Amino acid sequence: MDQAAKNQPEASTDNGSKREITKLQNRQAILEAAAEVFAEVGVGAASIREIVRRTDLASGTFYNYFTSKEDVFQALLDESALSMRPELKAERLAATSIESFIEGCFRVFFDYLVSDQAMFAVLRRNSGALRVRMHTPQMLVAFEELEEDIERAIGQGLLPDIDTDFLTSALIGVAFEVGDRLLRRQSPDPREAARFATALTLGGVKALPLKKTSVAKT
Numbered sequence: 001m002d003q004a005a006k007n008q009p010e011a012s013t014d015n016g017s018k019r020e021i022t023k024l025q026n027r028q029a030i031l032e033a034a035a036e037v038f039a040e041v042g043v044g045a046a047s048i049r050e051i052v053r054r055t056d057l058a059s060g061t062f063y064n065y066f067t068s069k070e071d072v073f074q075a076l077l078d079e080s081a082l083s084m085r086p087e088l089k090a091e092r093l094a095a096t097s098i099e100s101f102i103e104g105c106f107r108v109f110f111d112y113l114v115s116d117q118a119m120f121a122v123l124r125r126n127s128g129a130l131r132v133r134m135h136t137p138q139m140l141v142a143f144e145e146l147e148e149d150i151e152r153a154i155g156q157g158l159l160p161d162i163d164t165d166f167l168t169s170a171l172i173g174v175a176f177e178v179g180d181r182l183l184r185r186q187s188p189d190p191r192e193a194a195r196f197a198t199a200l201t202l203g204g205v206k207a208l209p210l211k212k213t214s215v216a217k218t
Helices: 003-041 048-053 059-064 069-094 098-115 117-125 137-156 164-184 190-205 212-217
Strands: none
Touching: 003 048, 003 059, 003 069, 003 117, 048 059, 048 069, 069 098, 069 117, 069 137, 098 117, 098 137, 098 164, 098 190, 117 164, 137 164, 164 190
16 A cells, blocks of 8 residues: 555545534634624524624525524523533532522522623623523533532532422522523622522522421431
């Protein structure tokens, strides 16, 4: 086998890697352009034409990665959920009390909403869209992780033995509703929002009835 033949597989691999890199770069370019447009005019008024115009891509390239502007918006939300999940997980695992568990969840979530300026601008312009479209794949995984950590915290005695499904839903509901209002404020204070949400939640959690299985054990 000559040298050229020996090098062929490697060259093919290099070309494949370059194609993958190009795909990732194209997708990222569309996401960044979409974020700009969504922040300026909102998802409803945005057009695919305007999104593509802000990239160096051909008009038809958009459909190689997304099916609609709503699909792009969901991808932006998914990327946000994916990036904050590790910090949320770490915060819950480090909790040593019911207060630190609950407040840690809220603080990380609200901090992220405000600190990611690009996404903050998108969400602020599209008020209400956060909770309307919160059932994206990555967000659903984040919800599952929250429920798992609540069950772990109950096992450790950090939380009372209450209904984990209801508590998970309550925490998510408070986070998204308070987060939506936080985004609408002229000077959003994520720490203030976290303290409020924590106080509201703890006042309710301590008054919740234990599950019937727990009552039977006592």
